[in-house]
Amino acid sequence: MSKILIVYSSVHGQTRKISAYLEDKLIAAGNSVTAMNITDKVDLAEFDKIIIGGSIRHGKHSAAVYDFIEANQTVLEQKPSSFFSVSLVARKPLKNTADTNPYMRAFFEKSPWKPQLAEVFGGNLNYPSYGSMDRNIIRFIMWITKGPTAADTNIEYTDWNKVDTYAESVNQLVV
Numbered sequence: 001m002s003k004i005l006i007v008y009s010s011v012h013g014q015t016r017k018i019s020a021y022l023e024d025k026l027i028a029a030g031n032s033v034t035a036m037n038i039t040d041k042v043d044l045a046e047f048d049k050i051i052i053g054g055s056i057r058h059g060k061h062s063a064a065v066y067d068f069i070e071a072n073q074t075v076l077e078q079k080p081s082s083f084f085s086v087s088l089v090a091r092k093p094l095k096n097t098a099d100t101n102p103y104m105r106a107f108f109e110k111s112p113w114k115p116q117l118a119e120v121f122g123g124n125l126n127y128p129s130y131g132s133m134d135r136n137i138i139r140f141i142m143w144i145t146k147g148p149t150a151a152d153t154n155i156e157y158t159d160w161n162k163v164d165t166y167a168e169s170v171n172q173l174v175v
């Protein structure tokens with residue numbers, strides 16, 4: 001049994017939802033798991049494994065992800081750890097691995113912390129929940145990338161079987 005911390009940076013809730021799902025899977029596998037917002041206060045020293053999850057907005061992971069890494073780099077490097085990234089680009093078969101996803105590659109270039117395990121998941125596309133400016137920008141990007149553009153679109157691209165496999169990989173990280 002390991003004590004696992006999952007911290008997430010989520011604007012519309014999909015990364016939080018994936019974190020909650022991971023939490024359930026890892027508890028079912030016999031671990032003690034805490035999932036929390038990346039801006040909440042926490043002492044990483046109390047945990048055996050650390051997972052960070054972050055979503056993409058306008059081509060970037062949030063500054064909160066990098067702030068958290070900078071503030072906790074020493075402890076992060078001492079423990080088995082993982083990072084997962086959530087985006088719409090990750091719905092594309094040629095961009096759905098840590099090696100082929102451009103946001104994950106950018107993450108590894110920018111972050112001083114290099115987790116042992118990294119994964120990418122497709123996110124949620126929910127036009128009705130966006131403000132008009134964001135909706136128009138994302139519809140335009142979807143039009144260019146041959147995705148859905150109907151204004152009432154609400155699609156979850158997260159592959160939950162892939163999240164299951166990821167939970168298994170986290171479980172197997174050796175403490």
Ligand SMILES: Cc1cc2nc3c(=O)[nH]c(=O)nc-3n(C[C@H](O)[C@H](O)[C@H](O)COP(=O)(O)O)c2cc1C
Pocket residue numbers: 009010011012013014015016055056057058059060086087088089090122123124125126130134138
């Ligand atoms: C304003 C906005 C900008 C986004 N920009 C991108 C982007 O540049 N690339 C991408 O692949 N997905 C982009 N997305 C899609 C999000 O990554 C996706 O909806 C994800 O599920 C959001 O996760 P969250 O709900 O945890 O924040 C954007 C979504 C929104 C609302």
